[in-house]
Amino acid sequence: MTVIYIFILFKVIFHLFVLDMFSLKKIESL
Structure with missing residues (x-):
């Protein structure tokens, strides 16, 4: 169980x- x-x-x-990480890359591209 543990x-x-x-x-x-x-x-x-x-x-x-x-x-x-995906959101950071998305922000970087914008």
């Missing part, structure tokens, strides 16, 4: 990081 929770947490953090 491993699954850690995996989900990692996935969410990674997703947020990717979105943040």
Whole structure:
């Protein structure tokens, strides 16, 4: 159960990081 929770947490953090990088690139292009 703990491993699954850690995996989900990692996935969410990674997703947020990717979105943040994407938004930064978008702002840079503008």
